Amino acid sequence: MAFASIYVPDFSIQAVVRAEPALRQQPVALVDGCPPLERVVAINEAAARGGLDLGMTKSQAIQFRSIAIRLRSRVQEEAAHAALLDLGWSVSPRVEDTAPDSIVVDLTGLASLFGSEETIAPLLARRASDLGLSVHVAISSNLEVALHAARGFPGITVIPPGEESRRLGALPVQVFSPPAEMIEILERWGVRTCEALAKLPVLELSERLGQQGLQLRQCARGASLRSMILAEPKLCFEEEMALEYAVEELEPLAFLLARLLDQLCARLSARSLSACAIRLRFELDNSSENESAPPLNPHVGGREVKIYEKRFTLPVPMRDSKMLLRLLRLHLQSDSPHAPIVRIFLAADPAAPRVRQEGLFLPSAPDPEKLELTIARLANLVGNSHVGSPRLIDSHRPDAFEMSRFIPLHNAPETRQKNIDVPGDRETIAAFRVFRPAPRAKVTLREGRPVHISFPNMHGKVAAASGPWRTSGEWWREDAWHREEWDVEIDRPSLSSANTIENSSSVEPQRGIYRIYYDTLLQAWFVAGMYD
Amino acid sequence: MAVNVAALRSQLETALAGRLPAPFARLPIQAETAPFNIAEIDKLTGGLPHGGLTEISGPCSSGRATLLLSALASRTAQAHVCALVDGRDSFDPHSAAAAGVKLEQLLWVRCRDIDQCLRATDFLLQGGGFGLIALDLSVLPPKTVRYVPLNVWFRFRRAVENTSTILLLLDQESNAGSCASLVLRLGLEPPRWSASQTQPTPFPPNPCAHLFDGSQIHVELVRSRLRSAEGGHKVRSLARMNEAGLVANFRTKTKWGDFRKTVSESK
Numbered sequence: 001m002a003f004a005s006i007y008v009p010d011f012s013i014q015a016v017v018r019a020e021p022a023l024r025q026q027p028v029a030l031v032d033g034c035p036p037l038e039r040v041v042a043i044n045e046a047a048a049r050g051g052l053d054l055g056m057t058k059s060q061a062i063q064f065r066s067i068a069i070r071l072r073s074r075v076q077e078e079a080a081h082a083a084l085l086d087l088g089w090s091v092s093p094r095v096e097d098t099a100p101d102s103i104v105v106d107l108t109g110l111a112s113l114f115g116s117e118e119t120i121a122p123l124l125a126r127r128a129s130d131l132g133l134s135v136h137v138a139i140s141s142n143l144e145v146a147l148h149a150a151r152g153f154p155g156i157t158v159i160p161p162g163e164e165s166r167r168l169g170a171l172p173v174q175v176f177s178p179p180a181e182m183i184e185i186l187e188r189w190g191v192r193t194c195e196a197l198a199k200l201p202v203l204e205l206s207e208r209l210g211q212q213g214l215q216l217r218q219c220a221r222g223a224s225l226r227s228m229i230l231a232e233p234k235l236c237f238e239e240e241m242a243l244e245y246a247v248e249e250l251e252p253l254a255f256l257l258a259r260l261l262d263q264l265c266a267r268l269s270a271r272s273l274s275a276c277a278i279r280l281r282f283e284l285d286n287s288s289e290n291e292s293a294p295p296l297n298p299h300v301g302g303r304e305v306k307i308y309e310k311r312f313t314l315p316v317p318m319r320d321s322k323m324l325l326r327l328l329r330l331h332l333q334s335d336s337p338h339a340p341i342v343r344i345f346l347a348a349d350p351a352a353p354r355v356r357q358e359g360l361f362l363p364s365a366p367d368p369e370k371l372e373l374t375i376a377r378l379a380n381l382v383g384n385s386h387v388g389s390p391r392l393i394d395s396h397r398p399d400a401f402e403m404s405r406f407i408p409l410h411n412a413p414e415t416r417q418k419n420i421d422v423p424g425d426r427e428t429i430a431a432f433r434v435f436r437p438a439p440r441a442k443v444t445l446r447e448g449r450p451v452h453i454s455f456p457n458m459h460g461k462v463a464a465a466s467g468p469w470r471t472s473g474e475w476w477r478e479d480a481w482h483r484e485e486w487d488v489e490i491d492r493p494s495l496s497s498a499n500t501i502e503n504s505s506s507v508e509p510q511r512g513i514y515r516i517y518y519d520t521l522l523q524a525w526f527v528a529g530m531y532d
Numbered sequence: 533m534a535v536n537v538a539a540l541r542s543q544l545e546t547a548l549a550g551r552l553p554a555p556f557a558r559l560p561i562q563a564e565t566a567p568f569n570i571a572e573i574d575k576l577t578g579g580l581p582h583g584g585l586t587e588i589s590g591p592c593s594s595g596r597a598t599l600l601l602s603a604l605a606s607r608t609a610q611a612h613v614c615a616l617v618d619g620r621d622s623f624d625p626h627s628a629a630a631a632g633v634k635l636e637q638l639l640w641v642r643c644r645d646i647d648q649c650l651r652a653t654d655f656l657l658q659g660g661g662f663g664l665i666a667l668d669l670s671v672l673p674p675k676t677v678r679y680v681p682l683n684v685w686f687r688f689r690r691a692v693e694n695t696s697t698i699l700l701l702l703d704q705e706s707n708a709g710s711c712a713s714l715v716l717r718l719g720l721e722p723p724r725w726s727a728s729q730t731q732p733t734p735f736p737p738n739p740c741a742h743l744f745d746g747s748q749i750h751v752e753l754v755r756s757r758l759r760s761a762e763g764g765h766k767v768r769s770l771a772r773m774n775e776a777g778l779v780a781n782f783r784t785k786t787k788w789g790d791f792r793k794t795v796s797e798s799k
Binding site: 371377427 | 569570591592593594595596597598600601602610611612613621622623624625626627628629630631635636637638639640641642643644648651652655656658659660661662663670671696720722723725726742743744746747782783784785786787789
């Protein structure tokens, strides 16, 4: 049995750097507290080398020009911790959530999947790096030893069974996080390392430091035993970012969304999952006076804030962050929040990745991810309601249909229809074109039938007519209809000047077959469309 | 300059002799075709060429939409995903369903002007994977379509080349020129009514007793770059338009035609 402990040094800083990778090589300091009494609460090694110290005020820290100063972000720390847990669950279902910056993974039975412990440790470090975290990994057969070794030794440490005490010997006693008074006592005794602590006699140590001292000695000897406390696996993929300055334009917003999406997709990838929907929530600047901005929402954290919320359902599960970013950008272009954004929340609804085997005899179809992007582009161009697949509605109302989301089916082609190679074997259905909206027409009637008609861009004599075909329905609704339809053949229709075909070689009289109707409710004639 | 080009060409032909039969000869298009599902048109044209632009032009009520629906029905029946860029939002889903188009396989883009149409077509061509992309500009004024630069049609042709996509363009007059692999011109013959109404009679018949039964569509093959079944390469031009064999007629019927036939047979 072996345990791998994963520890994130400078966790608060790494949580912030994870969302801002450009800071990775820079000295960084985090400040926390109520303005103007903000103090430095965390610094990385480079910042410490630069002379910055914990507890300095923000105004003091600002004097160090080369040091990047950021606000401590609890939400980013939570997201980083969730990513750390995802890392553990990506290799084993048995994970202990030890602390915000540490987890322990049970490696029992993973040899056949990932190889030896020496192979698993770099794998964990690499996966952590993909999640934007730089970690220490320690593997030992003792859970506590692994935990302390990860905190004490940088990089990767593999401790073979029986060598726990020797390997821990060089570590300072502070690695066990004992109470401050105990550290002071040990300091007075000259006990600074685990090796020195392990050598202390049990009885005397018990008399002076009690059970706590004995536990500390057991840890130093690598002999402490405890069971693993398993964490409940969660499928919660959320990332949040509070912004120091409100973002108004799409370009900088897309830049921030890209970072969050990268993190989300890396976490999904670690769990071998994809996103079937993306939830987006923006907290907007209350001071914005844009009328199009959403109203105040009093139910968020007890504050009154404007919230812009959207849920984008994806036709197929995907985890390509670039593709998702393009989709979000296109959606935001067509439906922007209309106010500066101060906080971004992004969540992915997980789903199993798409696994599909193309059929040998199936025709090629658009790639679902590309198709979704194409549809988003088209929706951005012509509007959401103008792209999709038409679906007929079970109604007698003329032109009754609705637009539905376009999700092509991947069915096998139909077996060949009946042989139609013989000309004249069957007639084709005459197609109809609908005029939306139906233009008004001026119709001259003689003996109850139309003899002349004129409507925009067209007027002419009615050569033949069939009707009236009366249709009505839904009288109980405001948009009830009551029509008298006619099919008319208009002879020699003359086109308007805009439609005139210049230098047209054809001098033959033109004719058109139209469907017109008299709306008895509006008491007017309209042109429904044209047979074509 | 011309001499140099000719000399260079000759030099290259000599160098490549034996390896390539004719290095500068334009290879005929050996495109696969998909049927219109109208026997007369399929016999005339050989079908819709894959990876090429097919242009169908004609005046109002000349059967352009009928041909479009027939092509869509044929492609969707073969489980292909199709797209329709509708220039003036005039597509009738009920008519399409009656013609056999599987609406769930059809992406309908309802545009308002020609710019939207051309950009939407660009997006669809970039997306790829469609069995048929139809650009219906036949309800737009011909003058507007005429102002579309020729390079747009070239770009569309290049985009579909070497793919299995069929690009279908419908307009009132031919605009794509040499970019089109197949050009058809349609015309409307006098429509069929269930009884003649045009003859003056002292007591005109009740118009309810007459129905629009369908029409006859006249199709002219203006241009085809397809290789014939015999293997020969034929590029047909306007000059040869009136030759026998380059025209066809087919009949259309209304949706209620079958119903009337059934009723009369039962009587």
